[in-house]
Amino acid sequence: MGAGQSTTSKTPSRALHVLRVTPSSPASETSIEPYFDFVVGFKDETLSSNDIDAAELERIVESHEGRPLDLLIWNSKNQNIRVVPIVPSREWSLLHTAPGPKEPESDRKPSLLGLSMRMCEPEFAVDNVWHVLDVLEGSPAESAGLVPYGDWIIGWSGGVLSAEGDFYEVVEAHVEKPLRVYVYSFDFE
Numbered sequence: 696m697g698a699g700q701s702t703t704s705k706t707p708s709r710a711l712h713v714l715r716v717t718p719s720s721p722a723s724e725t726s727i728e729p730y731f732d733f734v735v736g737f738k739d740e741t742l743s744s745n746d747i748d749a750a751e752l753e754r755i756v757e758s759h760e761g762r763p764l765d766l767l768i769w770n771s772k773n774q775n776i777r778v779v780p781i782v783p784s785r786e787w788s789l790l791h792t793a794p795g796p797k798e799p800e801s802d803r804k805p806s807l808l809g810l811s812m813r814m815c816e817p818e819f820a821v822d823n824v825w826h827v828l829d830v831l832e833g834s835p836a837e838s839a840g841l842v843p844y845g846d847w848i849i850g851w852s853g854g855v856l857s858a859e860g861d862f863y864e865v866v867e868a869h870v871e872k873p874l875r876v877y878v879y880s881f882d883f884e
Contacts, residue, residue, distance in 0.1 A: 707769055710735045710747055711812040712820050714854060720787050720809020725779050727810065730849045730877060731771050733817050734810075738765030738778055749814055756783045756807050771817060783807035813855075823856045824849050824879075842880065850877040 710733035716722045735747055737755055756764065759782075766779045788805030827846040830836045848862065849855075852875040856862050866874065 706771075706774070706818045707733065707735045707747075708816065708818075709814060710769060710817050711749060711752070712815045712817065712855070713810055713812055714850070715811035717788075717806065717809035717811070720806065721781050721784050722809040725781050726777075727766075727768060727779055727781075728770070730855070730879070733769045733771065733815075733820070734766055734812060735769045735776060736767040738767060747814075759783050760785070760807060769817065771820070781808060820855070823859060823861060825856075825862055827878075839876075841878065842882065845881045847879045847881075848876050849879050851875060852877075 713732045768779045769776045785805045825848040827841050
């Protein structure tokens with residue numbers, strides 16, 4: 696399996712669910728897609744029924760700082776594993792952040808990849824997604840440009856929606872306040 700190639704695979708039992716790709720980070724320069732992609736390992740690792748070890752992956756990423764690393768990414772839309780080359784680096788975050796008053800520059804540990812992830816079972820990670828079936832005229836949904844039958848709400852700026860009632864609770868908590876939701880558009884991928 697070469698860089699960028701994919702292979703059909705069964706759903707991994709555990710993986711690191713990509714929740715966010717930070718702008719200007721090494722991950723932002725790759726094809727990694729939040730919510731639909733899951734880190735399952737790295738190239739040359741034997742994929743088996745064993746769960747991915749987040750601590751081991753962190754060690755491997757750190758050992759590849761400044762050098763290319765091929766991550767194995769499983770995509771929930773096409774059910775494939777692909778190889779995504781990435782060069783772990785802290786340089787990108789040093790340009791965009793200043794040390795806090797209580798945080799000496801030498802103590803900062805910026806992300807090497809620019810990914811926000813959580814350990815999960817991919818089979819259930821996208822269970823709580825809301826398909827937009829109707830958009831009322833004059834509603835906030837219409838103002839936001841949501842498309843009936845073409846859009847799915849997959850999360851919000853606070854993270855994933857992990858239980859059936861989460862979406863309703865988030866909306867209720869944001870009455871008369873801005874709410875940013877992540878939407879998957881079938882029409883535009």
